[in-house]
Amino acid sequence: MQPTHTRLNAAAATDDVLLEVKEVKTHFFTDEGVVKAVEGVNLSLKRGQTLCVVGESGCGKSVTARSILRIVPPPGEIVSGEILFRQRDGRTVDLAQLNPKGREIREIRGGEISMIFQEPMSALSPVHTIGSQIMEAILLHLTVTKQEARKRAVSMLDLVGIPRPSETLDAYSFELSGGMRQRAMIAIALACEPQLLIADEPTTALDVTTQANILDLIADLQQESGMSVLFITHDLGVVAEIADEVVVMYLGRDVESGAVDAIFHDPKHPYTRALLQSIPRYDSRDNKRLYSIKGTVPHPFDRPTGCPFHPRCDDFIAGQCNLIDPQRALISRDHSARCLLYPTAAIHNPDEEPAT
Amino acid sequence: MTGATTPPPVDDRAEAAPETRIVVANQWQLIWWKFRKHRLAMFAGLVTLLLYAVALFAEFIAPYSAGTYSATHTFLPPQNIQLFQQTETGWRFYPHVYGHKVQVDPESFKRTYVVDEEIAYPVGLFVRGEEYELWGLFTLDLHLIGAAQYGDPVHLIGTDRLGRDVLSRTIYGTRVSMSVGLVGVGLSLGLGVILGGISGYYGGLIDNLIQRAIEILRSLPTIPLWMGLSAAIPLTWPPVRVYFAITVLLSLIGWTALAREVRGRFLSLKTEDFVIAARLDGVRELQIILRHMVPSMTSHIIASVTLAIPGMILAETALSFLGIGLRPPVVSWGVLLQEAQNVRSIATAPWLLFPGLAVVVSVLAMNFLGDGLRDAADPYQT
């Protein structure tokens, strides 16, 4: 069951890095023109940790997640970049190089990397039982009999906190509530004990109480299994609650990334700062208008030159920001921002070292 | 990366760039823009317009009148137009058709036509021919195409068993066949909009009753029913009354699809924010329906109407073909196809199927057109 051909890459980082995405670009070749949904994104995720990807709608978060699993819908294609994934057997494979319909990626999907989606209603088949979908995943990746698969499916449903698991196994998705559906999705995703769970806004479609339950469930399961979680959200409250590391995305690229404390307490990129300022706070006394970022996300065909954020930036430097495309500036060992305010050369500045 | 492109002038405008131009297009403009992109539908729309133009100007376009017959030219095969003629000095542009000689088989006494290249009948555009009254207003004798010399036997698609020109009759048939579709759909639309609207707007018991009725009508085999009902039209009725009776019959069963469409639209619009807002503002019900709901479903209704017309044309053709729809002397494509009812007559004169081609072209064109319109009806959907 091992992949026949694996691309070894010596550049794969240290042992505890599970996933490393380097300068990935995913473009959609539509009739109207090329939509550069992801335009050079970088992220790296360590074993057992939770990485949150945040940004407004349309910034390429979901496409990034789909690019990792190679399930970008046509006419989308990964045009460049590397997605290095450390497999269970210790080998590192560049997912971006695999045939999206081939066997290698199929063995990784569901087996090593699982994904849960925003709308649990539409992510479950309307005409198949929950059980048939869990057992499908189990039978695909584990060498077990049907009975064993069924048993495992029941214990998975039990694990994710679904009451009467053996009855729910034969239920259809339309017979479950939204929260139960998402639990069932998680059960399917975790059935084969993946190393990485990609969660694409899994709580957005749920009500607040259910949201909290699902987040707790994911955190608990992560503790038990030691898997890594790539969590995509636009909700900074969720980020504060669960993230170890954060990547802020804008117009298809990472504009700032770092540990969760650094991002929340010492944001560097003007976009991150703007995002944080636009959260309503309970403790604000003055009746100030809530801050909002000026302008809107530009149309995908109208990508600004230079720094993509410059038309909306408060710190816009004329003649600089609209011409020069900023590179990643290292602010501390694992805190970087793509902004001309910070010199690319500044590698180690002890004054800026955040208290981690 | 992007730095390679020429930098724009640095000034304040750069900041406001994405928000400068605001173009407002109304609903119909948006639909038209989207429809225009649909090449096939555009072409089909052109063909449809052309067909209705033929129906309007049948007398002018047809070389002969529908009833003109010639006992000496029965079952004449189609004549091909020859564009050039050879003379002593070379070729010259001289559109013409060859004449025919009649040969009688000595054994079976069967008459056959043999092309006689010695005889050439010139053919022209805008020629003078039979007199006719256009729309009962003008007396004219101009024909779009025909024999350049009045009286020459020029039959581009051949003649039928009475020596009538098949092309001319098909052109006249366009008028009846295409209008049966329009009138029938018009009647169905009336029924469909009223009943579908009531059903969708009021809901509840009325909706349930109307929906049941639609289901029952849809589950009936229409052609046997049509056959049964149209057989009851008295043979003594004048053609015009038969024509209306047939269209009424067709629309009595054909309104259900349109009613469903209207009901569906009403149901989905009823919960739209702009309708609820209008109701909360205290707008009267009728006003809401006419000002807010009807305009936003017109485009969909136009699309479904276009898609319903081919069904009517096919039904009329089928009934008339069987001899229980329109009857001679009315000329419709179905009536014309009656001449080709069995293999024997088709074997003698396959060109009698020409009206069938007209049916296929018109139905095809309106299907493509309706399809394009339906896609364009929702300009925001991609």
Next chain:
Amino acid sequence: MIWYIARRIIYLIPTLLIISVIAFAVIQLPPGDFLASLISKAEETVDQAQVDALRERYGLDEPIYVQYWKWISGIITRGDFGDSFEWNRPVSDLIWERLGLTMVISLFTLAFVWIVSIPIGIYSAVKKYTIGDYLVTIIGFIGLAIPNFLLALVLMYIAFRYFGQSVGGLFSPEYIEADWSLERVLDLLSHLWLPVIILGTAGTAALIRVMRANLLDELSKLYVDAARARGLSELKLLFKYPVRVALNPLVSAMAWIFPALVSGSAITSIVLNLQTTGPLLYRSLQAQDMYLAGSLILLVSVLTIIGTLVSDILLAWIDPRIQLQ
């Protein structure tokens, strides 16, 4: 499920009632008393006693609803559809075999339509906007635009002109009047392909379009991506999820395809000279043999309704969401 079926059957009752009224109306439509036309057609003088007996049997002197009641109760209780005046035999003698053949043709056509349209529809959706897809779409549109009878005429002409064959009919001459036997069944099957293709063209074209559109909708659904993210191979994925879901509307399409087939077979049968209900209905209408015509319309409609019922039950069986509604 049983409750669902029971409910559907109860819904049928008003439908059947309305159909019987329509059929009775067709019988009553021709002007004048049909006995009068019978008498005028008869060559010898008709026995007055016989006329009176008929008058009594059909309740001709009584109000219309009594006539209806006599007619419908005769059908339900005794299977008595009245007499055909043209054939001078009970209607029920004439119709059953023809009705059976109508059903055989319609069911074979239905099977043909499904077998052909599903794979082509899947191909067309999966290979969307390729040459193959465009070809299928265009052929489909043309198939929709050609009236059945025209297709029948053209195919007959081709067979006659180029193969010197006279196609048509459902049996070879020696089997037309023969009793049912294995040979007769085989003979029937060998004649079935032409009417099946002719009748099936329009339905196939329509279903290909339905299948293609449904599958395109389903292919972009999230549950497909979710299954792909589970590691399923593309082919298994396609058939297990989107195709399976896209089949549901196809089953419900049977509810209108089937009436259309029965309806279309009426004209095609006349052109191809098939021994089905179509030509018999046609002839009875021309001869104003109204009891025969009305009975045929009634029975063909009832059979169509039963076909619709079967498609509803089938749909409820394959789509678990239906029964809940």
